[in-house]
Amino acid sequence: KRRIGVMTSGGDAPGMNGAVRAVVRMALFSNCEAFAIYEGYEGLVQGGNMIQEMHWEDVRGFLAEGGTIIGTARCMSFMQRDGRRTAAKNMILKGIDALVICGGDGSLTGADRFRAEWPSLLEELVERKELTPEQVAPFKHLNIVGLVGSIDNDLSMTDATIGCYSSLARICEAIDSVDTTATSHQRAFVVETMGRHCGWLTLMAGVATGSDFIFIPEKPVEDGWEENMLSIIRKHRALGKRKTIVIVAEGAIDVHLNKITPTQIKDILSKAGLDTRITTLGHVQRGGQPAAYDRMLSTLQGVEAVKAVLEATPETPSPVICMIENKIVRRPLLEAVAQTKEVAKAIESKDFDKAMRLRDAE
Numbered sequence: 001k002r003r004i005g006v007m008t009s010g011g012d013a014p015g016m017n018g019a020v021r022a023v024v025r026m027a028l029f030s031n032c033e034a035f036a037i038y039e040g041y042e043g044l045v046q047g048g049n050m051i052q053e054m055h056w057e058d059v060r061g062f063l064a065e066g067g068t069i070i071g072t073a074r075c076m077s078f079m080q081r082d083g084r085r086t087a088a089k090n091m092i093l094k095g096i097d098a099l100v101i102c103g104g105d106g107s108l109t110g111a112d113r114f115r116a117e118w119p120s121l122l123e124e125l126v127e128r129k130e131l132t133p134e135q136v137a138p139f140k141h142l143n144i145v146g147l148v149g150s151i152d153n154d155l156s157m158t159d160a161t162i163g164c165y166s167s168l169a170r171i172c173e174a175i176d177s178v179d180t181t182a183t184s185h186q187r188a189f190v191v192e193t194m195g196r197h198c199g200w201l202t203l204m205a206g207v208a209t210g211s212d213f214i215f216i217p218e219k220p221v222e223d224g225w226e227e228n229m230l231s232i233i234r235k236h237r238a239l240g241k242r243k244t245i246v247i248v249a250e251g252a253i254d255v256h257l258n259k260i261t262p263t264q265i266k267d268i269l270s271k272a273g274l275d276t277r278i279t280t281l282g283h284v285q286r287g288g289q290p291a292a293y294d295r296m297l298s299t300l301q302g303v304e305a306v307k308a309v310l311e312a313t314p315e316t317p318s319p320v321i322c323m324i325e326n327k328i329v330r331r332p333l334l335e336a337v338a339q340t341k342e343v344a345k346a347i348e349s350k351d352f353d354k355a356m357r358l359r360d361a362e
C-alpha cells in the first residue's frame with residue numbers, strides 16, 4: 001500500500017483543513033494509507049509522533065474549520081541539508097514516499113528541492129549508516145504535489161488559491177461594518193489589507209464594497225495621485241455620499257517604488273477636511289471559517305492531488321493543482337513559481353504594464 005503524507009506549510013489559510021480532509025479520504029478511498037505531518041516541515045524534521053497515521057474519522061468536521069488543525073510553522077532546520085536528510089530518514093522510517101503540501105510558493109519550492117535532492121539524501125543516509133541499503137531500496141523516488149494555500153491569491157497559473165475567497169469575504173464584512181459608522185459620522189476610513197506583494201484582495205474588495213479609491217502594488221499611483229484621489233472623493237461627496245473608504249494594500253507603492261502608508265493617506269484626507277480614521281484588518285482577514293468556495297476548491301484539489309500522486313512517474317515534474325476557468329488542472333510547480341516571480345521582477349524594474357499583464361494571465 002502506498003503511504004501518502006499531507007502537510008500544511010507557511011501562513012495558514014481558510015480551506016487548508018478541507019484540503020487535508022480530502023487528501024486523507026481520497027488516499028484511503030484509493031487503497032493507500034494517509035499520514036498527517038504536524039507543524040509543517042518542522043514535523044517532518046522531528047519525525048516520531050509528529051507524523052501520524054490518519055483514518056477516515058480523524059478528519060471529521062475539518063471542512064468548516066478555519067486555520068490549519070494539523071498546524072504550520074516556519075522551519076529553519078528544513079532550510080539546511082542536514083534537516084532535509086533527517087526529514088528523508090523520518091519519512092522512510094514511516095514508509096512514506098509521497099507528500100502533498102498545501103502552502104504558499106516558498107513552501108512548494110522547498111518541497112520540489114527536497115524531491116530533487118531525495119536520491120542523494122538517501123545515499124548519504126546509507127553512507128552514514130543511519131539506514132541500510134535494504135531500508136532505502138523501495139523508496140527510489142519522492143512524489144511531491146502542491147496545493148496552493150494562501151489568502152493572497154498570489155500564485156500564477158491558478159485563478160484562485162485556497163483561502164483567498166474566504167479572506168475577501170471577511171474583508172468585505174469588515175468594510176461593511178466600517179461603512180455604517182463612517183456614514184453616521186460622515187467620516188473617511190483608510191482600511192489597510194494584507195496580501196503581501198499582491199493586490200488581488202484589495203482590488204476585489206474595492207469592487208465588492210464600492211470603495212472610493214484603492215492602492216495596489218501592481219498599479220502604483222503616479223505623481224499627483226494625492227489631488228487625483230481628492231478630486232474623486234470630492235465628486236462622490238458632491239453626489240451625496242456620506243462616507244469615504246480608501247483601501248490600501250500592505251504592499252502598495254507609488255511609481256518610484258516608495259511605500260504608500262495608511263498614515264500618509266490619512267494625513268492627506270485630514271488636511272482636505274475629512275475626519276479620518278485608520279483600520280488595519282491584519283490577521284482578522286486570515287482567520288475564521290472558510291467560505292463555501294474554499295471548502296469546494298480545497299476538496300476538489302485534494303482529490304486531484306492524490307490522483308496526481310498515483311499517476312506520477314519519476315519523469316513527471318512535480319505538479320501544482322490549479323483552478324483555471326473553473327476547471328481543476330495540474331501545472332508544473334516550478335513553472336508556476338517562476339511565473340509568479342516574474343511579477344515581482346516586473347514591478348522592481350518598474351514595468352507595471354507587464355506586472356498587470358502577468359497577473360491578468362493567471
Ligand code: F6P
Nearest residue numbers: 011150151152194195196250286
Ligand atoms: O501570506 C499570507 C499573509 O497573511 C500575507 O498577506 C501577509 O503579508 C503575511 O502573511 C503576514 O505574515 P505573518 O502571519 O507571519 O505576520
